[in-house]
Amino acid sequence: MAISILGISGSLRSSSSNTALLRACAAMAPAGVKITIYEGLDKLPYFSPELDTEGSSPADTVLSLRNQIRAADAVIFSTPEYAFGIPGVLKNALDWLVSSGEFTHKPTGVISASPLATGGDKAHASLVQTLRVMTADIQEEYKLIIPVVRTKMDQNGNITNPELERSLLALINHLTAKVSNADLH
Ligand SMILES: Cc1cc2nc3c(=O)[nH]c(=O)nc-3n(C[C@H](O)[C@H](O)[C@H](O)COP(=O)(O)O)c2cc1C
Known part of the structure; x- marks a missing residue:
């Protein structure tokens, strides 16, 4: 059976680099893995x-x-970082999920991307912390901070940096391996 992954971007911008990264993940997903992008944040x-x-x-x-x-x-x-935190729209979505339990043990990848050299590391740490409070399953291999993202993608949102492409694929593969192994138990 196909493995399904939901991509959630923290940016509402039509030309968002974070949404483009998730689209790139969807395009590079291996056979048997389907990545769908959530559309309803706003x-x-x-x-x-x-x-x-x-x-x-x-x-x-x-x-x-x-x-x-x-x-x-x-x-x-x-997600992008806004003023050293995660965007309010994303935090609002997470607040709706705190008590309802969907993230319990859910393998969850966390990416932040920024045009700055920090890669949105403060927002990344904050998002990881919030998701872990909800007992999401976040391993080191599921985390990625992407500095100077605009030098790694073209204007159409295609990845031009081979290392970034490898890192995204590795993250997807680690997540799907976890899902596949869990299915065996
Ligand atoms: C209100 C605002 C605050 C921002 N604060 C930060 C910040 O704290 N750290 C950072 O790395 N980038 C910051 N940025 C720049 C964003 O990283 C940049 O706009 C990025 O492209 C947003 O991601 P997106 O392309 O997915 O929309 C900020 C941008 C805005 C509009």
Whole structure:
């Protein structure tokens, strides 16, 4: 059976390098691995615990996000850093997932990419911390920080840096190996 991975970009920009990285991951995924990119980040309501209690069903967009994560064998995030943190839209999405449990033991890749030399390392660390609180399965091999990303992609979002391509493929392969091994047990 095919392995399904959900890609979630932390950027809403139409020419986002992070979304382009996830598209590149989808294009390079090996046979038997399907990477789908989540589209609804900007459609989620602002999180409030009151909207997520027994007797009040959250919005369809929230249920769809939860269903897509539950149905995926693994998830890969790729996020920019805004003012040393993760973008608010991404944190809002994560807040909807804290109590609902979709990330429990979910193999999860975490990428950050930035035009700066730091690669968005503060946002990367913050995202890893938040996902680990939700008990996502994040190994060292599932993590990637990409500095000076604009020198590694062309204007159409194609990767021009062979090392980056190898790193992304390695991340995908580590995630899928984990999913495949888990299926054997
Ligand atoms: C409001 C704002 C804050 C930013 N803060 C940071 C930052 O703290 N660190 C960083 O590396 N880049 C920062 N950037 C630059 C982003 O990394 C850059 O816009 C990047 O291309 C965004 O990712 P995207 O191409 O996927 O949209 C910031 C950009 C904006 C608009």
